[in-house]
Amino acid sequence: MLMYPIFITDDPDASVEIKTLPGQRRWGVNKLEEFLGPLVKKGLKSVILFGVPLNCVKDEFGTPADDPQGPVILAIKKLRELFSELYVAADVCLCEYTSHGHCGHLHPDGTINTEPSVKRIAEVAVNYARAGAHCVAPSDMMDGRVKAIKRGLLDAGLGNKCTLMSYSAKFASSLYGPFRDAAGSAPSFGNRKCYQLPPTAKGLARRAIKRDTEEGADIIMVKPALPYLDIIADAAQLAPDHPLACYQVSGEYAMVCAGAAAGVYDLQTMAFESVESMVRAGATLILTYFTPQFLDWLDA
Numbered sequence: 001m002l003m004y005p006i007f008i009t010d011d012p013d014a015s016v017e018i019k020t021l022p023g024q025r026r027w028g029v030n031k032l033e034e035f036l037g038p039l040v041k042k043g044l045k046s047v048i049l050f051g052v053p054l055n056c057v058k059d060e061f062g063t064p065a066d067d068p069q070g071p072v073i074l075a076i077k078k079l080r081e082l083f084s085e086l087y088v089a090a091d092v093c094l095c096e097y098t099s100h101g102h103c104g105h106l107h108p109d110g111t112i113n114t115e116p117s118v119k120r121i122a123e124v125a126v127n128y129a130r131a132g133a134h135c136v137a138p139s140d141m142m143d144g145r146v147k148a149i150k151r152g153l154l155d156a157g158l159g160n161k162c163t164l165m166s167y168s169a170k171f172a173s174s175l176y177g178p179f180r181d182a183a184g185s186a187p188s189f190g191n192r193k194c195y196q197l198p199p200t201a202k203g204l205a206r207r208a209i210k211r212d213t214e215e216g217a218d219i220i221m222v223k224p225a226l227p228y229l230d231i232i233a234d235a236a237q238l239a240p241d242h243p244l245a246c247y248q249v250s251g252e253y254a255m256v257c258a259g260a261a262a263g264v265y266d267l268q269t270m271a272f273e274s275v276e277s278m279v280r281a282g283a284t285l286i287l288t289y290f291t292p293q294f295l296d297w298l299d300a
C-alpha cells in the first residue's frame with residue numbers, strides 16, 4: 001500500500017540532492033536502474049513520477065508535458081522495460097510545463113480557462129497512458145478533468161489498462177514547500193489557492209470527492225494527509241468502494257525528519273505513527289517519501 005513519489009528531470013544523467021527533502025533526489029532517466037533496482041529487489045511495488053523539466057522551452061499551453069522525448073514519457077517507458085512488476089503511476093499537470101507556472105490555460109485576466117485546460121490535461125494523461133503508465137493522476141482539481149481523462153482513455157482503447165487516480169481533495173497547504181523546491185514549480189505570479197481548497201473547507205472537499213467519483217475516478221486521493229485525517233475518514237465513507245489514497249506530502253516528510261533530527265522523537269517510530277494514523281482514518285494507499293525506509297523497517 002505504499003507508493004513512492006520520485007522526481008524525474010530532463011538531464012538524463014542527473015542525480016541531484018534536494019536540500020529541503022532529506023534523502024530525496026532529482027533523477028535522470030539513465031539513473032533509474034541503479035536508483036530503483038535495489039528498492040525493487042527489496043519489494044518496492046509502485047512509484048509515482050513527477051516531471052521536473054529544467055531545460056525545456058515552456059509555453060502557455062504546457063506543450064513539453066507530453067513531449068515524447070520529455071522526462072516523464074521516457075521514464076515511464078524505461079521503468080516498464082526495466083521492472084516488469086513495478087506499478088508505474090504518473091502525476092498529470094501542466095504547471096511544470098507552462099511559462100506562467102499555472103496548471104492550465106489562462107484567460108487574459110490571468111484566471112484559469114477551464115474548458116481548454118481540461119482538454120489539454122486529458123490529452124497529456126492519455127499520452128502518458130499510451131507510453132505505458134498503469135495509472136494517471138491529475139493533480140489540478142479542475143471541474144470536469146476526471147471525466148475528460150476517462151473519456152480520453154476509453155476512446156484510446158486504454159480504459160481497462162490505465163487507472164485514474166484523482167487528487168480530489170487537495171488543500172492549499174504550507175506543507176508543499178520542499179516539493180516546489182524539488183520541482184522548481186512555484187508559479188511566476190499569483191498562487192494556486194483559487195483551485196486548491198482552503199484548510200477549513202470540509203464541505204468543498206466532500207463535494208469534490210463526490211464529484212470525482214461521479215466523473216469516473218478509480219482512486220480518490222486526499223492531500224496533504226496528516227492535518228486532514230478527518231477528510232480521509234470522510235472520503236472513506238463517501239466512496240467506500242474506491243481505493244483511497246493519501247499523500248504524505250513533502251513538508252510532512254520533512255517535518256517528521258526534522259523533529260527526529262532535533263531529538264524530539266525517534267524517526268522510525270514517528271514515521272510509523274504518522275502513516276498508521278492515515279490507515280486508521282481509512283487510507284488504503286499511501287504516497288510517501290518514507291517508502292524506501294519502510295521497505296527496510298517492515299523487513300527487519
Ligand SMILES: [Zn+2]
Binds near residue numbers: 093095096102103140
Ligand atoms: Zn499543477
